[in-house]
Amino acid sequence: MKPLWTFENWLSRSREEGLSLAEVILKKEMEATGAKKDEIMDGLEERLQVMRESLKAGLEREKTTPGGMIKDESKTLNHFFSNNRPITGSGVIKTAIYAIAIGQENAGMGRIVAIPTGGSAGIVPGVFFSIAEDKKLSDDQLKEGLLIAAGVGMVVGEKMGMAGASGGCQAECGVAAGMAAAGALFLLGGRGEEVFQAFALAVKNMLGLVCDPVGGLVEVPCVKRNGFAAVQALLAIDLVRGGLKSVIPPDEVVDAMADIARLLPSALKETAQGGLAQTKTGLNLSERLQ
């Protein structure tokens, strides 16, 4: 049997072959799919462009979504913070606004990259584009960050499904936050073990997050949660840069998440049978949709 793809294997392959973490994923993908390096880089380029277009469209979006619960959130926020200082910090609020913008775009049937899912599509690009602007990162660098994010998703995918219906929101926004944290820390010069520490810290704080969308739609709480999850990724990056480590190793954090995915009742896995979906307002909104 093929050994499981884990953070530990990824790290040892990087050490043994003298490749960066991003190069390991590139090589692994070429081996697994038979694709050439250029084809993979073109695929990453295409995704980067779609992400960028979805961000731009989301920031301009004013049209109410099909479920009627989301409208022009990122525009409203941008307007306010162009004249007001955020309590959090300009990088933090920008990241949240970017992530929410793409979340809105997804809810409003815009074109997005599901990374790893449609409902969590704003988190990785929100974090990446916000940091890229501040640090003047090139597209080639962002593509390396995407390879790291993909490698993280591949590790998680070995042990659990990345869908609200199988693992709750931890499996969508939680995983996306971990992918964003690891990918962005790599972009900022993080190497080796610390990249996976960023994943572990971000995900640990989102373990057990349930998927309880109002009316079963990808609108409430999904769109705003993209903003919160993106900010978790930022904090994880700074905590690791500041020298903190997850006491539980990254691979065991994935085990914990997969374990929780099994234990979560199905009422909290995208079925709209519990949580926010079953509140008085949630039920009223849901009834209006029928």
Add this chain to the structure above:
Amino acid sequence: MGETVFSVLGPIMVGPSSSHTAGVARLGQMARNILGGAPQGVEIGFFGSFATTYKGHGSDLAVIGGLMGMDSADSRIPLALKIAVEKGLDYTIRTGEQASSHPNSLEIIAWNEEDRIEMVGVSRGGGNILVEEINGFDVRLDGQYPSLWILHDDRPGMVGKIASLLASRQINIAYMRLERSQPGGLASMTIECDDQVDAKTIREIGQKDSVQSCRYIPRVR
């Protein structure tokens, strides 16, 4: 499981949901391909979780878009119902009991002047789909491979005849499935190939003895 770079970073799609929007658009495309061209009329049945949430996920737009040939990343999908009216595509949508054991299943009946097909399919998450039934025959097509759907008389040698023709054209068979209405009756053969099948080969299979029809179902995005 066994994720790749682009299964994690994708699909590129029109939101909001890979299962309720992207997968449904792909099922619509499959029905169009099985019919073998543009439909003039369609009836859609949404079941399970689709029945209660199809509107909010734009599943109706996605399936009609797919039936008009749009892929799951086509930005015209939000306008699909409007475009259908402009094109004169006659459509009805209903909801109902399960057509399949899967929670996200749908039925598509599509017709034009040449033909009429009935398809049952499920959306399995992440944009992945499975066509489970065509005109009452059990099939398993996931839209990832260029495929052939062949209707033929149930008699000895049919598999060999068709497989050797494909082999002579260097077309490798990835998966294959047979079903029949009754012994000696009408049979259905679905073949998923690793390679694209050219028009000449498709025509030659269709002209073989005891073959009623051969339809090419390209992979769907």
